[in-house]
Every structure is written in structure tokens, then in C-alpha cells.
Amino acid sequence: MLTDADLHAALRTAATRWRRSDPAREDASDYRIADLRATPGAADVLLAQRDDATARLSIGLPASGAPQYWLYAEPEDAADWVGQLLVWIDEEVFTGGLGPACTRELRGDESYVIVTNYGWQLTDGAEHARLTAAAGPLGWHGAGTL
Secondary structure, eight states, rough: OOOOHHHHHHHHHHHHBBBBBTTTOOOTTTTEEEEEEETTTEEEEOOOOOOOOOEEEEEOOGTTTTOTTTTOOOOOSSSHHHHHHHHHHHHHHHHHTTTTOOOOOEEEEEEEEEEEEEEOOOOOOOHHHHHHHOOOTTTTTTTTOO
């Protein structure tokens, strides 16, 4: 079983780099993990794009029993788990960005995107319902409980 400490350490390592939609050039949609709050069973990250758009994301770690919708294969280690998470975040950030298409939840004065079985919850109710049904209870890869 992957430990919280190993996953937090792998996330800290990943937080040192910008994620780019195009490796050859910088773009406003590039993002990085600007802050990481490590707690038992969770990681709370602040995603920040070059254009200053931000959102927090609360990630349930495996020990918490939370669904792991981003996993498409059993992770070999903490770095692989984080790699699969970052691919999932890439898909969300580089297709919809951190803008108004995502439903936000305010916690105190911080804005969080909401994790669903298909990605980040959309503000369009009909599209949210369609994608929720299409992805199924375990998400696109059926790995919600790996």
C-alpha cells in the first residue's frame, strides 16, 4: 500500500516543475502546484496557471478510501501514482483551464474545483449529468477503487 508520506513526498517533487501543454514553448495555460498542504489521507494542492488563474484541489489518498478516478493502472510506486494524477490534472487544465466552466466550492476564502467520476464538475448541468452517467461509478478507467 502506498503511504501518505510517500505520496506527499512525490507530490512535493512534482511541485517543483511547470506542466506544459506544449513542451517546446511556454503558454498561459501552463500550470504548477504552487502550494501543497499534506494531511493524513489527503493532499490539498493549489494549482496556478501562468495567466494567474488558480484553483485548489483536494485529493483523497488511497489510505482514506476515497475514489482514485485518475488511476488507469495499478501504480507501481508513489511517483507512478503522482504521474497518473498529473496526467488527469493535465487533461482538466489543458482542456477547460481553471476558468468558469468548472463548478467551484468555497471553503473559507479559497476556491476549490470539485472532483467527480469524470474529472472536475462542470457548471453546465446537462453536460455534468451526461458525463456522470457515461463515466460510471468508478470513473472512465474503472479504477475508482484501486
